Amino acid sequence: MTQLTLGRVTADRDRLRRLLQDYGVYLGVAVLLLVNVAFTPHFLSAENFRTQAVQVAPVLIVALGMALAIGTEGVDLSVGSVMALATSLVSLYLGYGPWIALLVAVAGGLVVGLANGSLIAFVGVQPIVATLALMVAGRGLALVLLPQLKQVHDPGMAALGSGAVLGVPYLVLIAAGLALLTAFVVRRTTFGRQLLALGDSRPAARLAGLPVRRVLILVYAASGAFAAVAGVLATARLTASDPTSLGTLMELSAITAVVVGGTPLSGGRVRIGGTVAGAVLIQLLTATLIKHDLPPSWTQIAQAVVIVLAVYAARERGKR
């Protein structure tokens, strides 16, 4: 009898934990919103929401690609460097018009992603190591192409960075569109299903005849392309190309958003909605601390704590 109740209690606790892991991020966002509404002056203004959303857009876009990589039980550490590479390329090719520049930048991201993917899928290098090598080389390449900060004076880019439709900034629209696209790809396409299957059980995926290598290469190519898009958008918003500092620590922010959003590092699951909420959560956390005059040092420490907690929580699930 007691044993039975005990069993039920632990089962309930398990379910609670799972719910928390899956939806805790939304809860966190809600709590932070409420706290801010109650205690932060001028929080409930359209202008403030716009600012927050514009700031979160690049992180979110990078996190989408990262979510795919993590879904295959991998990771992409090169995203920050790809952003830097993209900003350099944009600056260099802006003379040919903003569209050409954008295409060249995204192509650059794709190439880095393909290199990552080939190292991982064909040579068999661990994802961390492969993307680490391109993290080093990518930033170097960005600096070779554009040695120092350069202002971007282009009406097209300026419009991209600060323009809006019906009050919604382009950046936010693009990020939302890419999030929807990624969610669609994960849920509705062959590629998405195959990605989840090989992230969950590599041997079973192999024996079922799935194109494991092709999927892996595509995943890292997508991650590279997304990071490049984020780099272009960040350039447009800042109206400057700064390959030295753009995207530094971006890999950490993106991983945090993905993991906080309930995508386990052990692969087999990709939660795009959670990733969006995760990115928003980190942004809100930072904004809250800043608005209450807590210095940036605190936000960094807070983010470090949040990511360790999120990974720790995800570990519990892996064990069960």
Added chain:
Amino acid sequence: MLSVTGISKTFPGVRALDGVDFTARAGEVHALIGENGAGKSTLIKVLTGVYRPDPGEGTMTYDGAEAAFATPLEAQHAGISTIYQEVNLVPLMSVARNLFLGREPRGRLGLIDFRRMHRAADEALRELGVRVDVRRPLRELGVGAQQMVALARAVSVDARVVIMDEPTSSLEPREVRTLFGVIRMLRERGIAVVYVSHRLEELYEICDAVTVLRDGRAVHTGPMAGLDRLRLVSLMLGREAGEVREEGRTEFTGGHQVTDAEPVLSARKLTARHHLREVGLDVRPGEVVGLGGLLGSGRSGTAKAIAGALPLDSGTVVVAGAPVRTGSTPAAIRAGISLLPEDRKAEGIVPGLSVRENIALAALPRLSRFGLVDEARIDRIVDTFIQRLRIKAAGPHQKVGELSGGNQQKVLLARWLAMHPKVLLLDEPTRGIDVGAKAEVQRLIDELAADGLGVLLISSDMEELIEGADRIVVLKDGAVVEELTGEAVTADRLMRAIATAPVGGPA
């Protein structure tokens, strides 16, 4: 030396050990045998402290006193060493460092005295008849020599019981001779050796006593000498010779409408080092061909090789007249070969995905247009199979990992049937699933054959094999030793073939 009486080990839903008695005596080599799932590995894990036996049932005594090991390390410190099939050492470290890890001889300032260590390592290995450069990384050695190093480590930590789990499965004949020399030496030193193997010749050569496990029970314990081979095989397989009932224990109707058409699958001279030697077989449309043999005889290897999942050194596979590129799973699948793997959990299902996604997994490219999944078509196919195979799940969206073994197996069958295969390779399709599901799977196999599929069936269940198969190809040590057809498909003939097959070293 080490003995257990009446111990049991229960896992959720399975009683892996059921009141087993087992005694390893000093100076005796004791064979521990049984088919897959008989409980050998569970028993070994209980003996070495990996698992703890069910409380309150049975006792374990070691060296005259009651004992219980909480961890493998504790068992090891007590003098019980295990040599695993996969050598459990550090491949990148030198032989000597592996031998002495954690008890290196130290000189001044607590620094390791390498000269002394190398000399001692060299001596320890020489004693076992192994001469290698102890300064070289372990991985540069052959598997046999690595095993010797593991043995030397076990002996040098004053092991009094040495458990060897299929030590010869990847050794060259010459290395096997050396190993046996060492085992004899251990026996002379009064060490108790527990020897697990499926190679009958080896058991008769090296072992003094034998315990046969079946379905979690010790069904026989006695001296090795004087034990008839046929009897040993029948003990392992669970039937007294001539006692097998030919009808009625399975759902198979027996006898399929085999056309004399060209074989739908024909494999020739499949050879893979340590696994297969020139294995050849044919399967015709509508025919169920059984693969007989003991565990480790190359049955699963043959199926994997045909399905492209085991790289071959040589050999050809032809499906419906067209040669298939070997060593490539996608190529085999395209040719119409489907494999239901033996390790359902690790290699078959994708546990985190739903029943629906699992069924549609292999056929996805066919069920998609421009890379977009055609959900309606998948729903139709999934519904059809859930009904036809009577898959019991809360719904198509339940995770496969939450289903029972039988239903997981049906999901896998559905996955492959959705591919419209020409040949179905079934590796232990009914192992570990309940009686009802077992009967259903057997009925299904019949139906599929009746539909004209070629089926290759691997099963450790004698009745299943004999009643299900029209023909049985008997394997031993990775080679075909006999083929039973028509009237000859009987348990008696099968066991005879296994017990008395011609000799020949391992592959």
Added chain:
Amino acid sequence: MTTADVRDPAPQAVGAEEAAVDAPRPAERLSALAQQHGALVTLVLAVLAAALTFEPFLTADNLQNMALSSAFLAVVALGMTFVIVTGGIDLSVGSLFALGGVLAAWGSQYGTAVALLLPLAVCGLIGVLNGVLIARSRLAPFIVTLAAMLGARGLLLAVTDEGSQTYLVDKSTFFAALGQGRLLGVGVPVWIALVLFAAGALVLRRTRFGQYVYAVGGNEDAAALMGAPVARTKITVYTLSGLCAGLAGALNAAWLVSGVTILGSGMELEAISAVVIGGTLLTGGSGFLSGSLVGVLLLKVIQNVINQIGSLDSAYQQVVSGAFLAVVVIAQTWLGRRGRRT
């Protein structure tokens, strides 16, 4: 596939000497040589090429500069080598390097002891935290140390008034001499780095702890079964890495006579590159400190050469070391796979 020289102990086998069949194949030996000495050969070639091409390369000043800037990276790479040999990675060292420098500069006003002990204590503690989370809670090393990188940088900002405060070191103190002084014409930090490398090599090669480091990286499960204290070993190496990064930062601050807050970013990558180029396997279980030292020197020589080619930007160094890293890693993966097949 090497066949072991296994002799039958039966009497008839005595005298029937087997051929030395256990010799590794030439290809294997070659690859082992490449792993061990590839970096050294490249370094020698690079130095020769640089000396022949650039007049100022072999001047005392230039060599002194290279040696000094190598010394700080080398101390960081020392700790990193231990971590990587256990199969882990420490991405927090760049932040710890900067943090160590700032703490040392701040502490130097209270004397040399504080200037040295404070950064060691704080960075060591963060290392312990890394190790505990990795070894006991079994979290992935890259993510734990990435978080630590962020946290340490936050801490750095907190103690420097959000980066606006630069603490200076009084040039007359003994602490400043640790960075600026010379012994036999060579900078003190260089001596310190050399001594630490000698001590580290002794620990790694000749102590039981060193054996555990290799065993944990080579096959963690087997190491545990053989009785190696896996968790303790891991915690120790991350602590060591934290200590090394903190010390390197402190020495660097003594050299610069100030705690510069913006230093150290990207240093983790430099250190990892140096270690891997030096022949340590990123998958763990194999590596040596002398290689890491060579790797550091190689990176610094390349950097120096690139700096001297006026038209080239220093960013080329990152491209070159990234490419180097990729090549080395591909080669290692290749060799590793071949090794597993045997």
